[in-house]
Every structure is written in C-alpha cells, then in structure tokens.
Amino acid sequence: MNNNMDSIITRRQSREVKVGNVIIGGNNPIVVQSMTNTDTMDTMAIVEQTMRMVEQGCQMVRITASEEKTANNLYNIKNELVKRGCDVPLVADIHFNPKAAEISASLVEKIRINPGNYVDRKWKEGFSDKDYEDILKRAQDNISPLIDICKKHNTAIRIGVNHGSISERIVYRYGNTPLAMAESAMEFLRMFNEMDFLNIVVSMKASNVKVMNQANLILVEKMKEVNMSLPLHLGVTEAGNGEDGRIKSICGIGSLLAQGIGDTIRVSLTEKPENEIPVAKLLANAFSDIYEGKEIEQDAVATREIADSARLLLDDKIDVDSFYLEDEELTKNILQATGKKVFKAEFIACPSCGRTKYDIQSALEKVKEKCFQLKGLKIAVMGCIVNGPGEMADADYGYIGCGNGKVNLYRQGHLIHSSVEEENAINLLISMIKEDGKWVEQQ
Numbered sequence: 001m002n003n004n005m006d007s008i009i010t011r012r013q014s015r016e017v018k019v020g021n022v023i024i025g026g027n028n029p030i031v032v033q034s035m036t037n038t039d040t041m042d043t044m045a046i047v048e049q050t051m052r053m054v055e056q057g058c059q060m061v062r063i064t065a066s067e068e069k070t071a072n073n074l075y076n077i078k079n080e081l082v083k084r085g086c087d088v089p090l091v092a093d094i095h096f097n098p099k100a101a102e103i104s105a106s107l108v109e110k111i112r113i114n115p116g117n118y119v120d121r122k123w124k125e126g127f128s129d130k131d132y133e134d135i136l137k138r139a140q141d142n143i144s145p146l147i148d149i150c151k152k153h154n155t156a157i158r159i160g161v162n163h164g165s166i167s168e169r170i171v172y173r174y175g176n177t178p179l180a181m182a183e184s185a186m187e188f189l190r191m192f193n194e195m196d197f198l199n200i201v202v203s204m205k206a207s208n209v210k211v212m213n214q215a216n217l218i219l220v221e222k223m224k225e226v227n228m229s230l231p232l233h234l235g236v237t238e239a240g241n242g243e244d245g246r247i248k249s250i251c252g253i254g255s256l257l258a259q260g261i262g263d264t265i266r267v268s269l270t271e272k273p274e275n276e277i278p279v280a281k282l283l284a285n286a287f288s289d290i291y292e293g294k295e296i297e298q299d300a301v302a303t304r305e306i307a308d309s310a311r312l313l314l315d316d317k318i319d320v321d322s323f324y325l326e327d328e329e330l331t332k333n334i335l336q337a338t339g340k341k342v343f344k345a346e347f348i349a350c351p352s353c354g355r356t357k358y359d360i361q362s363a364l365e366k367v368k369e370k371c372f373q374l375k376g377l378k379i380a381v382m383g384c385i386v387n388g389p390g391e392m393a394d395a396d397y398g399y400i401g402c403g404n405g406k407v408n409l410y411r412q413g414h415l416i417h418s419s420v421e422e423e424n425a426i427n428l429l430i431s432m433i434k435e436d437g438k439w440v441e442q443q
Contacts, residue, residue: 009258009259009260009290010260010290011027011260011290011291012220012229012232012259012260012261012262013026013229014026014229014230014231014232014263015198015229015230015231016028016231017156017199017200017201017230017231018154018156018199019060019089019091019109019110019156019201020060020087020088020089020090020109020110021087021089022059022060022089024201024231024233024263024264025201025230025231025263026231028263029284029291029292030257030262030263030264030265030283030284030287030291031059031060031263031264031265032057032058032059032060032264032265032266032277032280032281032284033058033059033060033061033062033091033233033264033265033266033280034053034058034061034062034266034267034273034274034276034277034280035061035062035063035064035093035266035268035273036049036050036053036061036062036063036064036273037049037273040063040064040065040066040070040073040074040077041069041070041073043073043076043077043080044080046063046077047077047080047081047084049273049274050077050081050086050088051081051084051086052272052273052274053273053274053277054086054088055274056274056277056278057277057278057281058088058273058274058277059088059089060088060089060090060091060110060264061088061089061090061091062090062091062092062093062112062266063077063090063091063092063093063108064093065092065093065094065100065101065103065104065111066093066094066095066096066097066100067097067100068097068099068100068103070100071092071097071099071100071101071103071104071107072103074090074092074103074104074107074108075107077090078090078107078108089108089109089110090108090109090110091108091109091110091111091112091158092104092105092107092108092110092111092112093111093112094111094112094113094114095114098142098143098146101113101146102145102146102149105146105149105150105153105155106149106152106153106155108155109155109156110155110156110157110158110201111146111150111155111156111157111158112157112158112160113157113158113159113160114160114161114162114165115159115161115167115184115185115187115188127169127172127173131169132169132173135169136187136191139187139191140191140194140195143191144195147192147195147197150197150199151197154199155199156199156200156201157192157197157199157200157201158200158201158202158203158233159185159188159189159200159201159202159203160202160203160205160233161181161182161184161185161202161203161204161205161215162205162206162237163176163181163205163206163207163208163211163212163215163237164206164207164237164392164393166180166181166184167184170183170184170187176393178204178211178214178215178218179215179218181204181206181211181215181218181219182204182215182218182219182222183222185202185204185219186219186222186223186226189202189223189226189228189230190226193226193228198228198230200230201230201231201232201233201263201264202219202230202231202232202233203232203233203234203235204216204219204232205235205236205237206236206237207236207237207238207239207348207380208339208394209236209248209251209252209255209310209314209337209338209339210314210338210339212235212236212237212252213252213255213256213314216232216234216256216261216262217256217261219232220232220261231263231264232256232261232262232263232264233262233263233264233265233266234252234253234256234257234261234262234264234265234266235249235252235253235265235266235267235268236248236249236251236252236253236267236268237268237350238268238348238349238350238380238382239252239267239268239269239270239349240269240270240347240348240349240364241269241270241271241349241361241364241365243333244333244337244346244347245268245269245270245271245349246267246269246279247306247330247333247334247337248337249267249268249269249279249283250279250283250303250306250307250310251306251307251309251310251334251337251338252310252337253265253267253283253307254283254286254287254303254304254306254307254308254310254311255307255310255311255314255338256311257283257286257287257290257291257307258287258304258307258308258310258311259311260290265280265283265284266280267279267280267283268350270349270350270360270361270364270381271361282299282300282303283300283303283307285297285299285300285303286300286301286303286304286307287304287307288300305325306330306334309323309325309334310334310337310338313334313335313338313340314338320335320340320341323335323340342375342376343375344372344375345368345371345372345373345374345375345376345377345378345379346377346378346379347364347367347368347371347378347379347380347381348378348379348380348381348382348392348395349364349380349381349382350381350382350383360381360382360383360401363381363399363401363407363422364381366426367379367381367399367426367429370426370430371429371430371433372442373440373441373442373443374433374438374439374440375440377396377397377433377438378394378395378396378397379395379396379397379398379399379429380392380395380397380398380399380400380410381398381399381400382398382399382400382401383400383401392410392413393413394413395410395413396411396412396438397409397410397411397429397432397433398410398411398413399425399426399429401422402418402419405421405422406418406419406420406421406422407419407420407421407422407425408420409425409428409429409432411432411436416432417432
C-alpha cells in the first residue's frame with residue numbers, strides 16, 4: 001500500500017504553556033507523559049514509580065488527587081522527589097472535588113479537571129436555555145477561586161474531556177457525540193478566557209479511536225473560530241494492553257500527529273506505567289519531521305506507517321478492502337483499531353490509577369484468556385466508577401472493580417450483578433454471555 005501523504009503537513013501552531021521546567025506547544029517537541037497507579041497516600045510507592053517513569057523518559061507525571069487528604073500529600077511527594085534530585089513536573093488529577101483542586105494548585109505545576117465531573121454530574125431531564133445560563137454562572141463562580149490560585153502560583157490547567165463522562169446536560173443538547181465533547185471543553189475555555197486565564201492544555205479522550213479523532217478535529221475548528229490556539233494533549237483511554245493496546249494508541253494519537261495536531265501525548269496501557277513511555281517516545285520520534293524538522297529515526301518508521309495508515313483510513317481516503325501491509329496480522333489490527341473491520345473480540349481496559357482498588361492487570365489477562373475467541377464482542381475491564389460506566393457504554397459486557405475484592409458485572413451498560421467475589425466474577429461473566437447465546441467455545 002502506498003502511504004504517501006496527499007499533501008505536505010505542517011504543525012498546527014499553538015501557544016506555549018509552561019508547566020514547571022517543561023513547555024508544551026509552540027515550536028517545542030512533543031512532550032511525553034504518563035500517570036502513576038499506586039495509592040497517592042503511599043508517598044514512597046508514588047516516588048519510586050515516578051522515578052522509574054522518569055528514567056524511561058517521562059517528562060510529566062500525573063497523580064490522582066481525588067480527596068483533600070490525597071491533594072495535601074502531594075506536598076510530601078514533591079519534597080521527596082526534590083530530595084532525590086528529580087524536578088519532573090507533577091499534574092494532579094481531579095474529578096469530583098473542587099477543594100482538592102484548589103489545594104493541589106498550590107503544590108504542583110498543573111492540575112487536570114474534567115468538566116463532565118467537575119461541574120454538574122447529575123441534573124434532571126430537560127434543560128432550558130436559562131438552566132444552561134444558571135449552571136454556567138454557578139460553575140464560573142465556583143471555579144473562580146481555583147483560577148486565582150493558579151494565577152498566583154503559575155499553575156497550568158488541563159481541561160480533560162472524556163467520552164465516558166460527559167455531563168448529562170451536554171449530552172441532552174448534543175448527544176453522546178464528538179461534538180458534545182468539544183462543546184464541553186469550549187464552555188470552560190470561554191469561561192477561562194473571560195477570567196483572563198489561558199495557561200491551559202486541552203484533551204479530548206475516548207476508548208473509541210474514531211470518536212477521539214473526530215472530537216479533536218472538531219475542537220481545533222471551534223478554537224479557530226474564536227481565535228484560540230491552545231495546545232492539545234492526545235490519548236486513547238482504556239486502550240488495553242499488549243499489541244492491541246499499542247496499535248490502538250498509535251492509531252488514535254498518530255492519526256492526529258500525522259496532521260500536525262497535538263503537543264503532548266500519553267499512551268494509556270493496562271500495564272506498568274513505565275511500559276507506556278517507550279511507545280510514546282516512538283510516536284514522538286515518528287513525527288520528528290513535522291515537529292522538529294529532523295529525519296525520522298529508523299526504529300520509528302514502522303510506527304509512522306501505522307499512524308499514516310490510520311489517518312487515511314479514518315479520513316476514508318483508503319478503500320478498506322484494498323488496504324494491506326506486508327504484515328497481515330498488523331493490517332487486521334489497524335483495521336480493527338480504526339473500527340473499519342472486526343476480526344476478534346475487543347477489550348476496553350483502563351490503565352488504572354490511584355483510585356483502582358483491585359489488580360486490573362490480572363483481571364484483564366483473565367478475561368482475555370477466557371473470551372478472546374468471541375469475535376465482534378466488546379468487553380470492558382475497568383478499574384473504578386469515575387470513567388468506567390461511561391467508557392463502557394457501547395461495550396456488550398462490563399467487568400468493573402468496586403473495591404474489597406468485589407466486581408460489578410454489566411450488560412449493555414446496565415448493572416446486572418453487584419459486589420461479586422472476584423474469584424467468581426469471570427465464571428459469572430461467562431454465564432451471562434452464554435445466556436445471551438453469544439458464547440463460542442475456544443478451538
């Protein structure tokens with residue numbers, strides 16, 4: 001297959017955002033980042049994991065700060081890293097707790113907030129124009145103290161929109177769509193712009209490569225319309241593990257980098273966080289011609305070919321039936337990752353974080369081992385309730401850890417069995433699939 005680009009690609013110009021000693025956007029190289037998955041209250045475990053990630057080339061480390069106590073412990077984590085001579089910028093991951101965001105903003109270089117969780121997670125059926133105005137006014141009032149702290153401490157903010165956790169209010173107006181994701185971010189961007197705060201990075205993430213791709217393209221156009229040029233953080237959530245997770249991430253992130261879109265990246269694998277870094281670095285190196293004016297290194301050429309193929313497939317510029325690479329298995333994996341053809345079961349799995357209360361890596365391996373032969377089925381293996389139920393909305397079955405060695409099992413997004421003992425969960429999942437007549441014995 002001829003993968004030549006149909007035009008010369010130039011990098012999308014974005015403003016620079018300084019995060020500690022790292023600059024995202026502008027003419028700076030792609031920044032590689034990842035996230036810890038140990039308990040934020042276990043200072044030494046977080047520090048040791050952070051050091052391993054940095055040794056692999058991670059330039060920014062995100063840490064869960066879901067409560068006030070975990071936000072406060074960022075102080076101890078930061079101090080211990082400094083003692084060890086590590087000045088990697090830290091990012092606090094906030095979901096539901098504005099107070100945790102305010103504490104974190106004075107301690108670390110960047111915080112990440114999700115509009116879908118941060119403003120109005122639950123509301124009501126139906127929203128009038130006045131409802132929208134009232135909600136956004138309250139949101140601006142509530143977020144104003146955070147902006148003041150960020151201005152005082154030169155703290156950056158990532159507005160991180162996840163397809164699995166768009167607010168009901170946004171979904172009511174725009175549907176559960178890439179457009180809804182972009183609109184969710186634009187509400188906050190307009191709000192922050194009014195408060196004269198643009199030290200912002202934006203992300204549009206989904207477990208579905210096509211949704212992630214479209215949401216970012218829509219957001220770029222919407223920002224252009226209002227003369228905004230904020231840097232973009234790219235990632236495919238819940239990509240899974242192994243070869244499948246890597247190909248899915250390369251297809252999603254690479255399809256945008258191949259258009260000069262994206263300034264910082266995170267490859268999300270259900271593995272040790274340090275395993276994500278080599279894949280992300282390969283992706284960054286695969287686009288050194290666009291981003292750094294340098295020749296692509298030989299070990300990144302294959303990665304570039306996958307990304308270029310994904311871009312052309314997602315843009316419908318390749319006939320699916322005639323698409324092929326020399327490696328037949330790789331061809332199938334790219335077609336499956338981009339949603340163009342189905343060859344096997346798909347496993348949606350989060351990389352885990354400090355909120356995860358069970359061994360999701362082992363759980364994913366167990367589910368894959370028992371269910372890999374179920375061609376066409378989507379099975380989600382998730383670590384917690386934050387994005388899990390939403391990201392598995394289009395999955396046939398869901399396997400979500402709920403703490404204390406228990407698992408919740410879902411069918412088509414509906415909870416069927418709650419608090420199942422983990423040792424019994426896989427057999428009960430198989431029983432559900434058999435009840436639905438979708439089970440196929442392994443050959």
